[in-house]
Amino acid sequence: MASFSLHGIPVSRGIAIGRAHLLTPAALDVKHYLVAQEQVEAEVERLQQAISAVHKELQTIWSELPKDAPAELGAFIDVHALILSDPMISEAPLDIIRTRHYNAEWALVTQIDELSAQFDEIEDPYLRERKADIAQVAERVLKILTGSAQLLPAPDGLDESLALMIVVAHDISPADMLRFRDRSFSGFVTDVGGQNSHTAIVARSLDIPAAVGVSRASSLIAQDDWVIVDGDAGVVIIDPSEIVLEQYRERQAAQLRVRKKLGKLKKTPAVTRDGVAIALLANIELPEDCAAAMDAGASGVGLFRTEFLFMGRGSASKLPSEDEQFEAYRKAVVAMKGRPVTIRTLDIGADKPLDMIEHNALNPALGLRAIRYCLAEPRLFLTQLRAILRASAIGPVKLLIPMLAHAFEIDQTLALIEQAKAQLRDAHKKFDGAIQIGAMIEIPAAALALPMFIKRLDFLSIGTNDLIQYTLAIDRVDHEVAHLYNPLHPAILHLLSMTIKTGERAGTPVSVCGEMAGDIHLTRLLLGMGLREFSMHPAQLLAVKQEILNSDLSQIEPYVRKILRSVEPGMIGDTVAQLQAL
Template identity: 80%
Template sequence: MASFSLHGIPVSRGIAIGRAHILAPAALDVKHYLIAEEHVEAEVRRLQLALAAVHRELQTLWNELPKDAPTELGAFIDVHALILSDPMISEAPLEIIRSRHYNAEWALLTQIDELSAQFDEIEDPYLRERKADIQQVAERVLKVLMGSEPLLPKQGELEGDEFLAQMIVVAHDISPADMLKFRDRSFIGFVTDVGGQNSHTAIVARSLDIPAAVGMSQASTLIQQDDWVIIDGDAGVVIVTPSAQVLEQYRERQLAALRVRKKLGKLKKTPAITKDGTQIQLMANIELPEDCEHAMESGANGVGLFRSEFLFMGRGDSMPSEDEQYEQYTRAVLAMKGRPVTIRTLDIGADKPLDQMEHTALNPALGLRAIRYCLAEPQIFLTQLRAILRASVHGKVRILIPMMAHAFEIEQSLAMIKRAKAQLDERGERYDPDVPVGAMIEIPAAALALPMFVKKMDFLSIGTNDLIQYTLAIDRVDYEVAHLYNPLHPAILQLIAMTIAAGHKAGIEVAVCGEMAGDAKLTRLLLGMGLREFSMHPSQLLSVKQEILNSDLSLIKPQMRKIMRAMDPDTIADAVIALQAL
């Protein structure tokens, strides 16, 4: 097959080289992981047992058919039994387990997807509709499999296996919750047809610290299963079936990047202080408590953003209980060993819906999301607030409220926190009565009405991802308008500078926890604006720290007036590049 390249949107830096593993949408509904070589035959046996169980189930259905039952019912059971016995179902998935090391559920779905695609091409409508029978049989087998005990490979168990360094996920789209299913598995890159630079799927890819490219349009249909693929995460380019020469060039670039990373690793214990002696706080953004280990290894001063919504995702119709949330928040607090942990209250909606949310809003990004959702569901909000407050006895905890824009939202949020404290008092539960409460500044209305925030809140955190989205009227998930998403638009810089200045004047801390904070090319710009607290993915922290260590505010500040007065983004971009040379 001839080599070709696809151009999309870079979302996570680095280079990945491996074989493509195409994920159909249905494959994301079940667990998918690799089986270690020594456990392959056990996994084959698990699928064989499931197939046999469904055979018995169909036989029982046949035996229990009433005498007056329509003959069609027996015929349907016969058809399903024949499908189940066909080698395309009974044997092909077993070979997928042996050859690709897929778990049983994934292997079955992979085969069903291939069969379904073949049926779609059949012209005869009756035969084409038999696809539904195949899918129904597969669902029966999956139900049995999901009730059996899977043999999950442990993290690191597959080290040395040839598959470990080869798997690149290619899909039409991957939700943030599904992205988290890949944690500690053997995937080293992601390619999706849709998505934008700052969609939450892209953000999670960066938090996993693996190369990714989104907005590839037809990648999931053009790339074939097991194709060799190169992801150039810096350029947003995917090269399919590369030549040996191109492959070698990219391997050399991988090694060079690894050397740079090792060099940065020496900065872990170095305080983030500019050349002129200004201390900077570098915090970590996390999705789950286990991310704290990476944050600590990167030398983070604390957690500036704990995206608590990931504890709520992928759970079907259930919500995490107060005790479950308390345990998760406590894990994070204890893991940070006395460093502050800023927990953002539930921020769902837009591209982060819960499973039970109905997608009825014409524009979810402008609908019932974040604090709007929490105030509309007070019991869910109170449960989370009680859990956070209870965790505060174990260390430094801060509560961060997202997407506030109105005075009544501030008042009602503070009233809910007060009510949660009263409920804990009634139960005799301990908590820190002085837990700081902050607001995310991510709606232009909030940035333009800062006095009402600085009077009531203990700190501010600028969410640049949404601030850019709402200011520029760009859906950050829509790859068709992704080129218009520009953090250096003069309106964005004005809103950020205003927020930092208002916080300093009021004597309260201001952080940036959006993606701009982790972009080392923008570090000196934010320093010049007066930012003293950055919060980012742990994987970005050391490169930002290196930039801080090489910065001199006495040289940067004189250039800021020119940048803040500029109206042309290209002029601003050139000026920001010039800052790098100071």
């Protein structure tokens, strides 16, 4: 068979080499038939038993979590258990069986298809990819119903350095990834998924090379094919030649040496060669992520995404209470042991799956989302503000507001924060009265109107993901236009540089918390622009620190000035490459 390559989305760095092990989705070919009236309740019971079996399976996986397992794994298993208990999975399919007389598999797939269609309407890429978690839970139930649950083969006695396994699937749940971890599993490839899928997050936390969104991989790769997964590029090479195989083995060995060297930098201060100190912070989704942040030597949390607390609730009446939110924020503050924790308020849209408000927006990206949504739902917003403020009494907390663009939005937000403080005083609850309040700069209008932000707020955090998306009118998860998503576009570079310089002149701290902050190819560019605070996934922190330790600002800044004067992509790319080679 001739060698060929497939291209997807890189989500976890590194190189994996091994034999392909295919996992076939149970949902691809479920039987569709009607059951007789007298068999309806028996069919209902069959589905209930399958759901119960999956509950037990998840409990077993949870109880067997190794002590060194990343915190994300336990959290995501909890999420899958919550999804399984949600009426949208545990009750709605039963109603379909009773009213339409569908067999259990058909009823479940019908319900999941309806939910998936709703999630497709969500603009926020992180929340949109949560539909994958629902599909993964349904897949576990279907495998019980169809008797098609697959187990990985036991090691066959071959040299494990040559026989490591690459799991190839339409999708892989975090719980399944944990099972694979102990079975010579060195990498994975999936047909679907993106940078923000739970599978991708777990891959990064486990440090497993992976490529997702590799269209048709599971149908084009055969069982036991030799496969190379280049997690740095998102490239999958099938049946490589001996020359290519040897080249990748050499790269793999070199990467292992580099990782061992990086591990020695955990306690080394992030200071450039010419003595400029840089703050390296972590982005987290869950309080449990703080362990990885601390292990990587983060100087704090630069972005705590709170959306996770609000997912899978089903209705507004089931949203997290003030006490539940406070407990999550408190855990993060305690875990960071005195290091600052920046908590971002709810950054979601008006999404049907969360059942918060009716969603009629033609373009959710430009509709009622993030702070716009929170200002439209002041009770929900005040509840979250009180919880965050209470956490500020435990340790250093900063409050970050997403998607601000107008002065009146800032003023309304500040008024609600003062109202939340007054409510806490009335309830005799402690908080930091001088808590710092900042804005996400992620809309071009915000970057172009910085004085009104600086006048009212304490700090700024640039969300490069959305800033690039809105400036270039690109949905980066839309495969048809994803190639146009370019962080080195001259307009993006000017907005970044202008924001950093304006903040510096005003004495207002500016950080970058988007993907650009964790990209080592852009570290020196951002340093040369004047950035002194980076926030990224904990797994990226040590590599970025190494770039900083090897950088001299006096050498970098002339190259960055040249980049900012240029409007030609080729010249910008060449100069960025020269920066890397310094």
